[in-house]
Amino acid sequence: MRNTFGNIFTLTSFGESHGEAVGGVIDGMPAGIEIDMDFIQTELNRRRPGQNAITTGRKEPDKVELLSGIFDGKTTGCPIGFLVKNTNQHSEDYENMRNVFRPSHADYTYYNKYGARDYRGGGRSSARITIARCVAGAFAKLALRKLGITISAYTSQIGDIYVRDDYRTLDLSLVETNAVRCPDLKAAKEMEELVSKLKSKGDTVGGIISCVIRNCPSGLGEPEFDKFHAALGAAMLGINAVKGFEYGEGFSMANRYGSEVNDIFMSKNGKTVTQTNHSGGIQGGISNGSDIFFRVAFKPVATLLMEQHTVDISGNPTTLTAKGRHDPCVLPRAVPIVEAMAAMTVLDFYLLNKCAKL
Amino acid sequence: MRNTFGNIFTLTSFGESHGEAVGGVIDGMPAGIEIDMDFIQTELNRRRPGQNAITTGRKEPDKVELLSGIFDGKTTGCPIGFLVKNTNQHSEDYENMRNVFRPSHADYTYYNKYGARDYRGGGRSSARITIARCVAGAFAKLALRKLGITISAYTSQIGDIYVRDDYRTLDLSLVETNAVRCPDLKAAKEMEELVSKLKSKGDTVGGIISCVIRNCPSGLGEPEFDKFHAALGAAMLGINAVKGFEYGEGFSMANRYGSEVNDIFMSKNGKTVTQTNHSGGIQGGISNGSDIFFRVAFKPVATLLMEQHTVDISGNPTTLTAKGRHDPCVLPRAVPIVEAMAAMTVLDFYLLNKCAKL
Amino acid sequence: MRNTFGNIFTLTSFGESHGEAVGGVIDGMPAGIEIDMDFIQTELNRRRPGQNAITTGRKEPDKVELLSGIFDGKTTGCPIGFLVKNTNQHSEDYENMRNVFRPSHADYTYYNKYGARDYRGGGRSSARITIARCVAGAFAKLALRKLGITISAYTSQIGDIYVRDDYRTLDLSLVETNAVRCPDLKAAKEMEELVSKLKSKGDTVGGIISCVIRNCPSGLGEPEFDKFHAALGAAMLGINAVKGFEYGEGFSMANRYGSEVNDIFMSKNGKTVTQTNHSGGIQGGISNGSDIFFRVAFKPVATLLMEQHTVDISGNPTTLTAKGRHDPCVLPRAVPIVEAMAAMTVLDFYLLNKCAKL
């Protein structure tokens, strides 16, 4: 619970932004999966800071070390311990936050809950913690690869710039070609300009990441409380700065009629499929074999490089101007994290579904 | 897992629409809480079908029987078994669905996952199953009442009719005065008319339910994977027909700047509070003492009283016209379910939070 | 947790001795298993009081009602709610225990933990609660039957009378032929005489139940914390009055050399097997395909029909003589409960083991 994600395939993570290391333990990884270290490191590099001009200028090598669970190049079924050392921390950038709560950050709530907090770099609430998710997600992807299941996320909105969000018409091979990870290159360019402009002001902006899971078999999801979309939603809502989740046609279904959005069944090549996919690939909480589609809303980064009013831990009014290296927009680096959480969820429920019958 | 909700305060539910009974086991209910049977039954009555002209015409008394866990009018700390008998089932209404998959329903996915299904009334995927949630939610509310925490949900949108969704300006005491449970009486009237019109056509419509939790103490939520809003989101996404969840300003934050939506801290009567509440009462995954606000999107009910194309279990094309008594819009009866799931989540995390310090 | 047993195949139970009913919810039962109601009721009858002269004289019909999860005679993969009504409770027998703690019973600890207790018939701590285990165990046995796995428990010791405890030489078909469920008929007769003698005095006696699981496949058990024998041990130690658990040669191995008790591998009909089975069928926490053997020690029943010194809830010294109908020895009726807990554990770990590989 708490720092463990999943039921059968699980990640238990640890680490703070300015501690010794971040890492975790992956448990329930099926035995006999070949390990592709380059792939794992590449996945991790996708979330690394300093990739380009519009992300934070921090330089962190973020090299993953695997400590257990692999032998002769394959998983053994034993837990996989891993860590990424923190090597480029500028704790002095945070000295002015020791006794001051940053607005809309986790400072105040952590302090209240635990009676103390590691104020350096956001401590446990730092987005740096998502490193563990990327590593575990890479392992999950290696297993899903054997099953032919693929997961692709992309930035579909930043601020007031958005794409026509239909993954069937977008060219997702373009996602990694631009700094904001948007498959519509025109929109991508506008997004980059918006983020650059905000960065120069010290301001930040929110957005939406969309994700499609292809070739997911029918049967994933445990009805009632562990519906597949409930698990995906919990996974996404656990990512830093996320404010909302929807799948299929989501919130827009509030304004639709059943006669418009029911997905009619038909037979195709001897298989039962739906003519449309308003449902987003999940019906009654269980995957139906169609593409699974969902969207995740992110708020603007809370840390502004401009002066903000706040109070200190004694309740005295004060002002705070963050120093250091911060992202003006979290979305580009969050794309691989959305994929990682989705991959872990799919593998977890794939394994759970093995137990539906004897 | 699966049919169990919660960590410390848990509900394990059972039952199908046309089986003997629906019910469950509430575990982790704190000892020594006085039981108010009238309150529990009243909560259950709020979701009962046949309350008025625009809900299903089914008449189900839905009388809850408590089987254990209570002694001398108080909870004992032991599990509370309960059931509600199914007494007015018209299984013959579903005979034509025995071998046919209803579009956008759980028929196909259950059949695929388990190799068989109870087709009568939707079986386990029926909204009738939410009875167990209402009962457990009522118990949770009895505990929260002692802590002064209140939970109020209301319909904020049906189809294209919506209220200006600010719980601070809406008069939530009006929610129970109209058939759609909307606190804006003008909008309520329009919603009722819309639903009536669709009912007469055999069509259905979606909508949004909003919910506010007041007087929730700071500290609820376990950072990283069990963030408080992730738990609330999973709880809501587990409700039948839900397609999306957002908290605070949710999806609209995608198009905002940090300088607009950060909640500035100030000191008020010796307490640290925020000047605004864009965050929705949760920061870094932990409640901050402000009102908690979230919204839940529902799709239109999948069962239409009009002919639809579909296939049977052999893949042959066919048509299906649902018979029987169905809701044209799930929202009015889902309002108490949203409250119930929220109440269970708040109590569960209140108890978990006791363990943050020795 | 607490009132839920198992990981994938789970039982969540409820009920007190003198409440409305005892029962539970079985979750994770694989779909498609044929239900044999006679078998389930027969399993329940094996633990029923009043079977013969040496058990309690209580007459309880203990008829199980299944409420969900079954359709067309087969399990559907949905949770199975069930209950057994309490129909023959003599609560007045317990009136003198309202404010008095019975020695070596759960009265004092429940009172201390929860601030109150249902004193009638032991409340939640009554052995009557094991009804739920027998029902769930019967379902597990129906699944194991399809896998060819059998579970046989028997009384191997009562007081100072014991059998030579080798399940390979004992004739386990004799277990159900006598009142103490001992497969050695000479020992059985002596045990019956001992129990009868103690019953006439109002005294009680302990004993040992042994159990063998045959045809259990290799691979069950999750190394490190969920070793197969750790799960079996926890299951057995959760049964009322149990004081100890050992598997294979158990405690006697403390006084043995490695050269004496290592199980040497050999090849037999193309399969790797062990020449001996000192290990009890489990090595490194994982079943090895041999017979699994374990023993469970029970203390004498705490309720004596003789005067005992004690204190009341105010700490005043007093005496207490139990009234009513009590077992002088719990073992004969505990044999089916040991089997039930073993069956649940085996099925649970059989399902878990499906996830070891993709």
Added chain:
Amino acid sequence: MRNTFGNIFTLTSFGESHGEAVGGVIDGMPAGIEIDMDFIQTELNRRRPGQNAITTGRKEPDKVELLSGIFDGKTTGCPIGFLVKNTNQHSEDYENMRNVFRPSHADYTYYNKYGARDYRGGGRSSARITIARCVAGAFAKLALRKLGITISAYTSQIGDIYVRDDYRTLDLSLVETNAVRCPDLKAAKEMEELVSKLKSKGDTVGGIISCVIRNCPSGLGEPEFDKFHAALGAAMLGINAVKGFEYGEGFSMANRYGSEVNDIFMSKNGKTVTQTNHSGGIQGGISNGSDIFFRVAFKPVATLLMEQHTVDISGNPTTLTAKGRHDPCVLPRAVPIVEAMAAMTVLDFYLLNKCAKL
């Protein structure tokens, strides 16, 4: 599950004998506990090999590195990642075991379950893995110290040499004064001689470790399935080489009468206590405030430095003589592990018990 222990206070461990490192993540450690690094390392040193003539000759520094969860010398409530590097592994000692199953070891069952295994030094089934338990146990002890709860284990039997096992008359301050960790110095000397003799032969021997928990408050334990002794039992049975667990008078209660072993209540200094403690401090699954006492049986170490018959992975008969550095008797080094598992269990249930009332 599987590689995670506990409910609220949890350890998730990783590592193999000859991998990079062993370690784990401690979650649920209460915030604000002062960290005593010397104490933690000392606890770890107690299980270290090469402490004296009768343990394995391996020299492993086993220095613990804490990676997170601590700030300003205190726990923060965040997970504590830690590791101990493997620095002195002689993998070549195990080359002859690559394709051969050691008798009564985990080689065969791991191979069967996972389709492969890390054969070097026992891989995940090595006792080296218990390092993670010692570290987590040390953290638990630091929390229990604040509550005044102490845990003391000791060797009470090795082979046919045993002490009169009454912790009230034994002088437990002598445990750390001798190589076998036995508080009876005469028995200790005989045990050392026995182990030395067996070591010279390449043989091994089993034994019993006893443990007392003092000053444990009443109320720990969740009735029904998570009885306190069931949790302690599962914890102990998860330790390598354990074959049995008993608490209070354990297996000897099989041969006792209720009139002999019931613990009579009395009032003492205004508190309700028992005159005797046959129960071992737990009644109805809940601690009663008396000393908690239990015993754990260990089999002889399976690895013998003498030739044994076995088969290889193709089923061909062969012989195997282990090389390298092995303990002839696991008990002396298992004493701190028994304490560690007990400490984790006590802290976990202490935290759970906070939720019994609102």
